[in-house]
Amino acid sequence: MKPEYKELSCLVNPRLTAEPRRRTDLLDFEHYDRTGEELYIETINDEDAVDPFDEGLAPEDYWAEGWDFGSPLAYRHDTYQYDDVACRMFPTRYRIADFNLSRGFRRVLKKNADLQCVARPFRITPAKDALDQLHCYSRFQEIRAPLSSLYAKPVFRCAPQHELTVFHPTRGLIAFSIIDIGENASYAVRTAWTPDEKQRSLGTYTFLKTVGYAESLGFEHHYVGPTILADPAFSYKLRFPACEIYDWEANDWVESETERAKAIFAAPLLSRRWNPETEDWAE
Amino acid sequence: MTEKDTLRLFDLGLAREIIAMDRDELFRFVKSREEQLRGMNHKRSVFVFSGDRPATRTTAMVFYEFFDDDPAEVRQMLINDLCYTSEPFEINYYSRCGYFDHPSSVYVDPTSDSGAISSNDLFPWPAESEASDRADRFDVLNRDHIALMSESLKANRDKVADEEYTTQLLTLRSMEKTLSNDPNLRAAYFYQR
Secondary structure (H helix, E strand, C coil): CCCCCCCCCCCCCCCCCCHHHCCHHHHCCCCECCCCEECCCEEECCCCCCCCCCCCCCHHHHHCCCCEECCCCEEECCEEEECCEEEEEEEEEEEHHHCCCCHHHHHHHHHCCCCEEEEEECCCCHHHHHHHHHHHHHHHCCCCCCHHHHHCCCCCCCCCEEEEEEEECCCEEEEEEEEEECCCEEEEEEEEECCCCHHHCHHHHHHHHHHHHHHHCCCCEEEEEEEECCCHHHHHHHHCCCEEEEECCCCEEEECCCHHHHHHHHCCCCCEEEECCCCEEEC | CCCCCEEEEEEHHHHHHHHHCCHHHHHHHHHHCHHHHHCCCCCCCCCCCHHHCCCCCCHHHHHHHHHHHCHHHHHHHHHHHHCECCCCEECCHHHHHHHHCCHHHCECCCCCCCCEEEHHHHCCCCCCCCHHHHCCCEEEECHHHHHHHHHHHHHCHHHCCHHHHHHHHHHHHHHHHHHHHCCCEEEEEECCC
16 A cells, blocks of 8 residues: 655755755655656645745745745656656756847747737736637647636735736737746746747747846846656757756756756656555665 | 736826926926925825925925935825825726736837836836835826726626626726826726735
8 A cells, every 4th residue: 555645755855945844744745657656746835835035035046946836835846747657857947148049039039020018917817818728728738727726816926926928919819928036037937829820939939038028137047947858848948048957966957958968868767666565665 | 816906097197297397397396286295194195204304394495405315206206196196996807807918908108198008117217216116116008998997897797796896897987087088197007916
C-alpha cells in the first residue's frame, strides 16, 4: 500500500526558503507515473501561503530558484507527466539586456503592426475567459480551469498581476498574457491567443511584446515557467535569444545553447520507486 | 473579480490648464479658488493641509514656498484637490468588462480627445519631484467607454441582483449624460484590489 505522506528526501536542495515556512508533513506529494515511479514535487503549503515581501524577499528571489507561485501553494518540481510518462522540466527565463531580436522576430512585429496592445492591471473578463479556453483546447487538447474560477476568490498573490492585451482592429481581443510583476523581473503566468490567425504568429508576437513590456519596466529577467522537452507545445521557449534554463542539480541557471545545457537535457530523470516489501523508497 | 475598481468624474480640461499655467497664473488661479480650497477638510485637501502648515500662514506664503521648492508637486496637489468632481463609485464586474473587452480601451495619444489615455501620460512629472508620489494612477475614459459599460451591464442583466443593477445603471447613465454635456470632463478609472 502506498503511503499518503512520506517524509521527503529532496532531490533538490532548497536554499532560499526559510525553514519555519517548510512543513515537512506537507512537503511530500505522492505523484506517480504509470511505471510506479515517484515524481519529485516540493511545495510550500502554509495557511497564509508564502509572502515574499513579508519575508523581505522579492518574488524573483523565488523564481530564480525554480519556484512557481500558484494559489495557495508555492511549488517547484523538476518533472511533469506528459503522455502518462514522467518527463524532465526546466524553469526558463530570459536576460532582457541580451534579448536581441533576429530578423525573423522583427518580421513578426512588423507583420502585426496593425494590432493594438495595452499593458495594465489584470482584470478577468468573459472574452478573456473564452479565449483562454479556446486556446487551451486547440493547443493542449485539454480543458483547463477557467480564469474566472482561478481568480474569482480573493486569493493570495505574490506579486501584482498585469495583463498585456492584444486587440485586432475589427475582431477585438485576439491575444493576452498575464504577467506577475516583481521588483526586478516579470513572470508570464498564462498566455492565450486565437488559433485562427496562424499567419500572424500570435504566440511569438505576444511573447515579444511581453518582453518589451518587461524591458520598459527596467527589469533584468523575464520568466516564462517551465520548458518540458518532451512536449512540443513548449519547444518554442528555446527559440528565443538570451534564454536560460534552471539546472536542478547545481541550483543555477545555464545558457540554453551551451554544452552544459545539452548535457542537462540529456541527463536521465532521477526518480524513486516505492518498494512494497520494505515499505520504503528504493532509489 | 473581487477588485474594487472605482470611477470618478475628472475635469481633464482643468487639469491640463493647471499643468500649463506659469507661476503667476497659477497663483491667481489659487486665489480664485481660495474659498473652495480652505473649505476642504483634512481628508479632502492635499494642497491646503499639506506639510502641517500653521493656520496663520497665508495662501500666498504657502503657495510661493511650495511652488519654489517643487512646482510639479503644487500642480499635482491642486489637481488632486480640484479636478475630481464626484465621489468614487465602485464599478461591478459586468459593467467594467464592457470597457476592458473593447479595443477602445487601448491607450491612445495623450493629446487625443477620444479613446482611453493613462494618467501616466497626463502627468509627465520629473522623477525627482514628489508629484509622482502624489499622482493617482488611472485610465481616463470618455462618454463612449461609459456607454460600453452600460451596454455590458444590460447584456448581463440576469446575472446581477436587482438593486445592484439599478444602482450601477443609474450611475453610469448619469455619468454618460454629464460627460456628454461637458466636453472637459472625463471619467477616471481607478484600479483597486
